[in-house]
Structure formats: structure tokens, C-alpha cells
Amino acid sequence: MSPASPRVLSVIAPMTQLNTPYPSTAYLTGFLRSRGIDAHQVDLAIELVLALFSAPGLERLHSAAQQQPRNRRSPATRHFLDQHARYAETLPAVLGFLQHRDPTLAHRIATRRFLPEGPRFSALDVYVDADGSGDPLAWAFGALGTQDRARHLATLYLDDLADVLRDTADPRFEFVRYAESLAMSQPHFDPLAAALAAAPTLVDQTLHALTMEAMERQRPDLVLISVPFPGAVYAAFRIAQSIKARDPRVVTALGGGYVNTELRELSEPRVFDHFDYVTLDAGERPCLALVERLRGDRPQQRLVRTFLRDASGAVRFVDAGETDIPFSEVGTPTWDGLPLDRYLSLLDMLNPMHRLWSDGRWNKLTVAHGCYWKKCSFCDVSLDYISRYDLAGANVLADRIESVVKETGQTGFHFVDEAAPPKGLKALSAELLRRRLAISWWGNIRFEKSFTPALCRQLADSGCIAISGGLEVASDRLLKLMKKGVSVEQVARVTRAFADAGILVHAYLMYGFPTQTVQDTVDSLEYVRQLFEAGCIQSGYFHRFACTVHSPVGRDPAAYGITLVPPEPGRFARNDVRFVDPTGVDHDALGVALNKALYNFMHGIGLEQDVRAWFEQRVPRTTVPRRFVERALSAPTPSSETA
Numbered sequence: 249m250s251p252a253s254p255r256v257l258s259v260i261a262p263m264t265q266l267n268t269p270y271p272s273t274a275y276l277t278g279f280l281r282s283r284g285i286d287a288h289q290v291d292l293a294i295e296l297v298l299a300l301f302s303a304p305g306l307e308r309l310h311s312a313a314q315q316q317p318r319n320r321r322s323p324a325t326r327h328f329l330d331q332h333a334r335y336a337e338t339l340p341a342v343l344g345f346l347q348h349r350d351p352t353l354a355h356r357i358a359t360r361r362f363l364p365e366g367p368r369f370s371a372l373d374v375y376v377d378a379d380g381s382g383d384p385l386a387w388a389f390g391a392l393g394t395q396d397r398a399r400h401l402a403t404l405y406l407d408d409l410a411d412v413l414r415d416t417a418d419p420r421f422e423f424v425r426y427a428e429s430l431a432m433s434q435p436h437f438d439p440l441a442a443a444l445a446a447a448p449t450l451v452d453q454t455l456h457a458l459t460m461e462a463m464e465r466q467r468p469d470l471v472l473i474s475v476p477f478p479g480a481v482y483a484a485f486r487i488a489q490s491i492k493a494r495d496p497r498v499v500t501a502l503g504g505g506y507v508n509t510e511l512r513e514l515s516e517p518r519v520f521d522h523f524d525y526v527t528l529d530a531g532e533r534p535c536l537a538l539v540e541r542l543r544g545d546r547p548q549q550r551l552v553r554t555f556l557r558d559a560s561g562a563v564r565f566v567d568a569g570e571t572d573i574p575f576s577e578v579g580t581p582t583w584d585g586l587p588l589d590r591y592l593s594l595l596d597m598l599n600p601m602h603r604l605w606s607d608g609r610w611n612k613l614t615v616a617h618g619c620y621w622k623k624c625s626f627c628d629v630s631l632d633y634i635s636r637y638d639l640a641g642a643n644v645l646a647d648r649i650e651s652v653v654k655e656t657g658q659t660g661f662h663f664v665d666e667a668a669p670p671k672g673l674k675a676l677s678a679e680l681l682r683r684r685l686a687i688s689w690w691g692n693i694r695f696e697k698s699f700t701p702a703l704c705r706q707l708a709d710s711g712c713i714a715i716s717g718g719l720e721v722a723s724d725r726l727l728k729l730m731k732k733g734v735s736v737e738q739v740a741r742v743t744r745a746f747a748d749a750g751i752l753v754h755a756y757l758m759y760g761f762p763t764q765t766v767q768d769t770v771d772s773l774e775y776v777r778q779l780f781e782a783g784c785i786q787s788g789y790f791h792r793f794a795c796t797v798h799s800p801v802g803r804d805p806a807a808y809g810i811t812l813v814p815p816e817p818g819r820f821a822r823n824d825v826r827f828v829d830p831t832g833v834d835h836d837a838l839g840v841a842l843n844k845a846l847y848n849f850m851h852g853i854g855l856e857q858d859v860r861a862w863f864e865q866r867v868p869r870t871t872v873p874r875r876f877v878e879r880a881l882s883a884p885t886p887s888s889e890t891a
Contacts (some may be wrong), residue, residue, distance in 0.1 A: 250564075252282040252543060253266055253286060253543075254286070254437060254467060254468075254539055254542040254546075255286045255287075255288070255467065255468045255469050255470070256277075256280055256285060256286065256287040256470045256472065256535075256545065256661055257287075257288050257289065257290065257466045257468035257472070258272070258273035258287065258288070258290075258471075258473075259273065259290055259291075259471060259473045259474065259487060260272070260290070260291040260292060260293050260461070260474055260657060261290070261292060261293065261422050261473055261474065261480040261483045261484035261487060262293040262483040263296075263422065263426040263480060263483070264293045264424070264476060264477070264533070265293070265424075265482060265593050265605070265606070266294060266591060266592040266594060266606070266844050267592060267593050267605075267606050267607060267610075268607060268608070268609045268610050268612070269291050269294070269586050269591070269782075269853045270291075270293070270474065270476055271533070271612035271664065272338060272474040272503075272504055272614070273290075273472075273478060273586075274289065274530075274581035274582055274583050274586070275472055275532075275578065275581045276289075276472060276474075276532070276535060277289045277584070277585070278578075278579045278580050278582040279535075279573070279578050280535065280536075280539070281380070281579070281582065282578075282579030282580075283579075285772040287378050288466050288584050288585050289586060290462045290585065290586075290839070291467070291533040291586050291587070292455065292458055292459065292462065292483070292593075293480075293483075294590060295587075296451070296454060296455055296458060296483075296585065296663075297423070298455050298590060299457075299458060299741075300413065300450075300451065300454055301343065301543070303336065303339070303405070303411060304507070305454065305728060307333060307336075308450055309409070309412060309413060309417065310328075310329070310332050310414070311418045311825075313329055315415045315416075316416050316870040317337035317834065318323045322411070322412075322415040323367045324367050324368075324408055324415060325410040325412050325415050327364070327367065327408070328366065328367040328408070328409070329704065331366075332547060333436055333609075334363075334364040335364055335480075336475060338362065338363055338364070338405075342357075342363070342402050342405060342406070343592070344384055344560060345357065345398065345399075345402060346399065346402055346403075346592040346593055346594065346768065347407075347589060347591065347592060347593070348593060349589070350657070351395065351397070353770050354394045354398035354399075355394060357398035358394050358397045358401065358448075359885065360401065363401060363402070364405075365404075365405075365408075366375055366405075366408035367408065367411070368404040368405075368407045368408045368411070369401075369404050369408075371472040372467060372703070373676075380698055380749035388646050393544070396399060396868070397594040399607070400515050400595040400596070402594075403594045403595050403596045404796050405553045406423075406592075406594070406797040407596070410422070411626060412476055412696075413450070415440065417449055417451060417874050418449040418450060418451040418452070418675060419444075420482070421451055421868075422479070424479055424481045425478075425479040425481060425482070426482065426832075427479065427481070427722055428477075428478045428479040429505065430443055431477075431479075432482035432821070432823075432824075433510065433681075433819060433823045433824040434815075435816045435818025435819075435821065435823065436818045436819070437516045437818075437819065437820040440481070440482065440820075441518055442486065444482075444485055445520075451789075453653050453814055455483060455487065455787075456486070458621070459486075459487050459491065459495065460490065463494060463498075464687060465536050466587050466816055469498065470498070470499045470501065470539065470542060471491055471499070471500050471504055472501050472503065472531070472535060473487060473488060473501070473504075473841045474503060474504040474618065474637075475502065475505070475506040476504045477502040477504065477505065477506055477509060478503040478504065478506055478510070478565060480484045482689075482834035485522050485845060488500045489522055490524060491677040492521075497539070497655040498522045500522065500524050500525075501525040501527060501538060502523045502525070502527070503526070503527040503528075503531050503534070504531075504534075504597075507526060507528060508632070508633060509628060509699070509796070509798065510821040510823040511528075511555075512631075512798075513524060513545055514555050514563060514819070514820065515819040516563065516819040516820045517561055517563055517594075519555075519561065519563075519738035519820075520557035520563070522750045523552050524556065525538060525551070526554065526555040526556075527552075527553055527554050527557055528553040528554075528555075528557075528628060528632075529553055529631070529632035530573075530631065530633075530636075532551045532572065532573040532578055532616065533553075533570055533571075533572050533573055534551070534553050537551050537552045537568070537570075538551065538629055539549070541542060542816075546705055549566060550566075550568045550628075551565055551566045551567070551700055552566075552570050553565075554566050554706075568620065572636065574636075574637040575614075575617045575639065575640045576641065576644050578649045580647070580651045580652065581612075581648070582611065583652075583656055584609070585656060588609060588840060592642070593606075593607050593608055594606045594607060595607050597603045599725075599787055599850065600752060600787045601716055601752065601789075601852070602753035602787075604690060604714060604791070606799035608660060608806065609658060609660070609711075610660045610662040611652045611653075611658060611659060611660060611662070612661075612662050612663075612664050612727075613645075613648060613649070613662075613663055614659055614663060614664055615639070615663050615665050615672045615676060616637060616638060616639040616641075616665060616668070616669055616672055617636060617637065617638040617639075618634055618635060618636045618638060618666070618864070619637060619666040619667050620639075620667070621733060622637065623666060623731040623733065624718070624730055625731050625799065625800040625808065625855060626720075626730060626761065626793060626795075626800075626801055627731065627732055627799055627800055628796055628798040628844075629798075629799065629800065630798045630799075630803065631665070634666060639669060639671075639672050639873055641675075642672075645672075645679070646676065646678050646679045646680060646683055649661065649680070649687060650683075650685065653685075653687065655688065659688060659691075660688045660689070661687055661688070661689040661711075662691060663689060663690070665690065665691060665692060666692065667692055667693055667717075667718075668691050668692060668693050669704070670693070670696050670698040673693075673703075674688065674703055676710075677706050677707050677710035678710075680711065681706070681709060681710050685711075686709045686711070687710075689710075689711050689712055690712065690713050690716075690752075691715065691716065692715070692716050693715050693716070694716045694717055694718065694732075694733070695718075695739045695743060697734075697738055697741075699742045699745060699746065700745065700767075701745040701749070703745075703746065704745040704748070704751065705749045706748045706854055706888070707749070708749040708750050709750045711750075713751065714742040714751060714753075714754065715746055715752070715754070715830050716753075716754040716755070717739075717752055717753075717754075717755065717756065718756040719755040719756065719759055719779075719785075719788075719884055720732060720757065720758040720799050721740055721757070721758050721760045722736055722739075722757070722771070722772040722774050722779075723736070723764075723768050723770065723771055723775075723839065726761055726763075726764060726768060726772075729763070731764075731800075736754050736876075736880075738780070739784075740779060740784055740877045740880045741880065741881065742781070743779065743784035743785050743862065744782065744881055745785070747783055747784055747785070752786050753785045754785070754786070754787040754788060755776070755779070755789075755822055756791070756793075757772075757776065757788050757791070757842075758790070758791060758793050759772070759793065759838060759839055759842055760789075760792050760793040760808045760833075760835035760839070761833060762801060762805075762809055762829055763809045764831065764833065765831055765833060766833055766838065766867055766868065767871065769833075769835075769842070769867075770859060770868060770869075771872050773841075773842060773845055773859045773870075774844065774859050774870040774872040775789050775872060775876070776849070777845070777849060777878070778872075778875075778876060778877035778878070779877055780850070780855060781855045781856075781877070782877045782878060783800060783883075786850070787850060788846050788849075788850070789846070790839060790842045790846055792836075792839060792844050793835075794824050795810075795812070795824065795825050795826075795875070796823050796824055797815075797822060797823060797826050797891060798823070802825055805827060809829070810827045810828060810829050810830070812825055812828075813825070813826040814830065837865060838863070840864070841863040842862075844862055845859065859871075
């Protein structure tokens with residue numbers, strides 16, 4: 249090790265996304281290089297998938313499937329064994345097609361005679377007419393082009409293989425939520441420790457080999473492992489385990505979104521058998537401090553927002569209290585070292601906005617750090633990633649965009665802000681237009697009244713293709729309780745302004761919020777129906793409310809009429825917290841109806857019928873006027889929304 253000039257390797261741990269690299273390592277690598285530090289990065293998530301589904305990987309999977317007793321083989325495994333030769337013949341071509349290296353293969357895939365079709369394809373039969381006629385993809389997707397049709401079929405083909413891998417080699421494997429239960433709000437480290445001590449699975453062995461290759465190639469002194477989600481934690485620990493077994497002198501550090509939300513009360517010493525340090529919140533300052541520590545320029549007691557295990561074996565939190573790096577000075581992210589031509593462009597979601605997350609490689613950037621609103625009662629407003637709002641100037645952002653386009657050769661951008669600020673987007677779009685930068689971009693916003701029709705047209709002219717925003721529960725009473733700062737009427741006008749500008753609008757929707765009644769739920773669905781009917785939104789998704797310890801609801805439950813269930817004491821993760829809602833509503837049963845209705849609304853089906861028809865149980869009639877949204881759109885726009 250060379251303390252004078254430590255070499256840093258940032259690692260994306262499996263699993264995150266297959267279509268584009270998770271941006272954390274790109275941010276850190278770009279920042280560290282801007283400070284003259286020898287920094288590199290590797291995406292072991294995409295590397296793992298490509299290794300598992302390579303020709304050698306397929307043979308290992310075939311061997312594992314053959315060893316499984318016949319009476320325990322799943323339908324997917326039986327089909328795989330029967331069609332193994334065809335999988336071996338088609339897999340390299342399918343991966344090349346999904347990597348956009350062989351687009352002409354779409355014609356053969358679309359015939360449905362090229363790929364071996366396992367159990368995942370049976371879902372398509374639901375959409376075939378009783379006499380066997382009809383196009384099974386037409387109802388689900390509409391008039392798909394050949395490329396999209398083939399990409400969906402190829403995605404089902406990979407899903408079949410993933411099922412075989414899960415059934416025969418590693419029951420925890422998934423493309424996104426890999427071994428998630430070992431880490432998500434898990435108070436005890438025991439389940440994760442047991443999994444790490446168990447004999448390695450086929451997936452573990454493959455990940456170990458990839459880790460050793462990366463270590464040999466990069467020879468780092470400091471390895472930063474990013475875990476944005478619970479589904480990346482187990483693999484992160486496996487990676488660190490492999491690194492420490494190879495060379496315990498290599499310093500390992502854990503950080504990322506999961507750590508920032510779930511490990512803030514960490515006191516489990518066994519974590520530090522694998523990691524020397526665990527850092528909280530924005531990584532630039534803590535990582536810079538670690539580099540300075542390795543150089544010998546900073547004592548351990550001057551680290552920043554960092555957990556470590558001291559000489560007595562106890563976990564300590566060290567924080568020198570230094571300010572974060574201003575957002576305008578964090579540098580430009582770099583994707584140098586990541587295999588941008590090897591990511592897989594999948595099409596598994598029928599939801600048009602969700603498709604953007606899985607299809608195509610997007611350069612991920614942020615317009616600002618944190619959220620300018622930071623009031624929503626269900627959100628982690630007490631944590632740094634929300635509470636510390638820091639906006640860079642339009643010139644700085646446009647410079648970063650130009651630099652990224654030059655480096656990657658790709659002009660698609662996903663702004664990953666919690667809620668991109670209207671003023672920031674207005675200035676950025678004007679700068680993009682002034683520079684005549686031809687890019688496409690999408691991101692998340694709040695349905696602010698400042699998004700006027702004129703601003704929406706300007707955003708569209710600058711390259712905006714889609715936006716998502718939180719409508720949550722479409723009820724003015726609950727929106728006020730949530731402190732959303734919007735009304736249903738305002739949301740209708742803003743979403744219509746975006747839609748009229750040719751921008752796809754996706755609404756985040758919520759059910760099960762404290763004090764939400766069945767009447768609230770029925771009324772919310774009626775508002776959503778009218779928004780679809782009026783062409784205000786084209787996409788949406790209902791998710792179940794979850795109470796977190798860092799949100800206003802979790803910190804002051806009495807103010808929202810609920811009682812928290814005391815958490816199980818533990819020394820590892822803590823985030824989601826159970827609660828008792830005195831309304832006693834069966835939100836799970838209602839959620840089935842909500843998602844069924846929404847799925848149909850997105851396809852233009854059922855927009856004319858009474859929303860009660862979607863519920864299996866008896867529910868009250870909606871109290872929302874039938875033409876509420878129509879009247880809101882035709883009413884004079886308040887002067888405050890035209891400024």
C-alpha cells in the first residue's frame with residue numbers, strides 16, 4: 249500500500265439495475281478525480297448477470313439443475329433441461345440484441361419461433377381470444393413495433409432463466425431484490441451473518457471470481473462499496489468478505505442510500521469483520537476524509553460521519569463536524585471504466601413510466617441536492633438526502649451535461665432528484681435551449697403551480713419527455729395532512745399543462761395513509777379516473793404507505809392519529825416501523841382493486857364506469873362530483889398560477 253497516494257475503487261454491488269449503472273460510483277469517482285485522487289470504478293451488478301448468463305455460466309446452471317431431484321424440479325427447471333440446447337444456441341444472440349448490438353434479430357424473436365418459451369410466457373396466453381386468435385401483446389402494450397415486441401419477449405426469456413437459477417442454485421436470487429429480506433429493516437445481524445458463513449452458492453462463487461478479477465486488475469488500497477437498496481446489501485458483504493480474505497490490508501468502506509436510512513443506529517460489531525468503515529449521508533466529504541486518513545494526513549478521531557470498531561471491539565461513531573462539499577463543487581460524474589455497451593435494455597413493465605427505468609441507458613444526474621420543499625409528512629425529511637437543499641447554477645449543470653455527452657456519446661438523462669426544483673429546471677431548460685443542446689431528459693417533480701403551461705412548453709422544447717410526481721392520496725383532506733402543499737384542482741391543471749406540452753405524466757399514488765378511510769380510498773380512485781379520462785396523466789402506480797422512523801409520521805405518530813408498535817430491539821438495521829391505525833381499514837384488500845383499476849385506466853379501459861365496480865367488497869358511492877376535474881380545467885386559472 250502507498251499511503252502517500254492511495255488508489256480508490258468504487259464498487260456497485262449487485263443487484264441494482266441492468267439497463268444503466270447506478271450513479272453513486274460515477275459521482276464519487278468524478279469527485280475524487282477532481283481532487284487529484286487516483287479513483288476508479290466497477291459495476292459488479294451487470295458483471296454478475298453477464299457472467300451467470302454466459303456460455304460457461306449456462307453450463308454451470310445446467311449442471312446444478314441436473315443435480316436437483318426430479319420430484320423437486322419446478323416447471324421452469326424442467327423446461328430448461330428439456331430445451332437446454334436451444335438456450336445454449338440462443339442466449340449469446342439474445343444478450344447481443346438486448347445490448348443493442350444486433351437489432352435485426354428482433355424480426356426472428358418477434359415470430360415467437362426463435363426463443364424457447366418457458367412458464368413466464370404463459371402470462372401472454374391470458375390475452376389470447378378463446379378460439380386462440382388475437383395478438384397476446386396487443387391488449388397489454390397496444391400496437392408495439394417489432395423492436396419493442398422482441399425486447400419484451402427477450403425479457404421473459406431472461407426471467408425464465410432467472411427462475412431456474414433461483415430454483416436450483418440460489419433461492420435468494422432476483423434481478424433487483426437480491427436477498428432483500430436479510431437486510432430490509434432487519435434489527436438483527438444474525439440472518440446476514442448466517443448467510444455469509446454458509447457454503448457459497450453458484451451466485452456467490454461467480455461474484456467471488458469477479459471480485460478477485462477486479463482486485464487483481466485495479467489493485468486498490470481503498471474500496472468503497474455502494475448499497476442503495478436492501479437488495480444490494482448481501483452481495484456487498486460477500487464482496488467485502490472476498491476482499492478481506494485476499495488481502496486484509498485493503499481498507500473497505502460501506503455507504504449509500506441503504507446505510508443512510510437503515511443503519512443510522514448501527515452498533516453491531518460483526519459488521520466490521522467485513523468493513524473497516526461505514527459512512528453516512530453524502531459521500532464526498534467522508535470519503536475524502538478516509539483518503540486523507542490513509543495518506544496519514546488525518547487522525548482517526550477526525551473522520552466525518554463514520555462508524556468504526558475501536559480497539560475495545562465496540563462500535564463508535566466519529567464525526568468531525570465538517571461541512572459538506574457544495575453541490576456546485578462536487579465535480580462532474582464520470583462513467584469511465586463502466587461497460588456502457590454491455591447493459592441490457594429490458595422491457596418488462598407494462599407501465600409506460602416504469603419502462604423508462606428498465607429500458608435504455610440513461611445518464612443519471614441531479615439538478616440539486618436534497619428537496620426544496622422538505623415538508624411531506626411521509627418522507628424522510630429529517631435526513632440529509634432530503635433536508636440539505638443545495639442547487640447548482642444552470643451554467644454548471646449544462647457544463648456537466650455537455651461533459652457527460654462527450655464522454656458517453658449518449659444524450660439521454662434521468663434527473664434523479666427527490667423533487668427537481670421548478671426554478672432550477674426553468675433556468676436549466678433556458679440554458680439548454682441557448683446552447684442548442686439536443687438531449688432527452690426526464691425526472692421527478694412536485695406538481696407545483698409554478699409549472700405553468702408556458703414553462704411546461706419550455707421544458708418540452710429543451711428535451712423533457714416525461715415527468716413523475718407525487719399525487720399520493722387524491723384527497724384534499726389527506727393532502728393537507730401530508731403537508732403536500734398542493735390540491736387536487738392544482739394537480740389537475742399542472743398535469744394537464746405537462747400533457748398538453750407532449751410530456752408523459754406519471755403519478756405516484758399512495759394508499760393506507762394514517763386515518764385514510766374506505767370513503768377516502770374510493771374518492772381518491774374517482775379523482776384518478778377523472779385525471780386519466782381528461783388526459784392529465786398517462787401513467788400511475790399505487791404503493792402502500794410505509795411509516796419510517798425518520799419521517800414526521802414516525803417521529804410524531806400521535807399527530808396523525810396512530811400508535812407505533814414498539815420496534816424489536818437490535819443492533820443492525822432500522823427504518824420501517826409498524827403502526828396501529830384506529831380506522832381498522834383492510835388496506836391490502838383495497839390495494840388489489842386500486843392497482844387493477846389503474847392498470848386498466850392506463851389502457852383506456854373502464855374509464856366510463858362507476859369506480860365501485862373495481863372492488864370485490866362493498867364500498868360506498870364516491871362523494872366526488874362526476875365532472876370535478878373537467879370543471880377544474882375549464883375554470884379560470886388563479887392568478888398565482890400564471891405568474
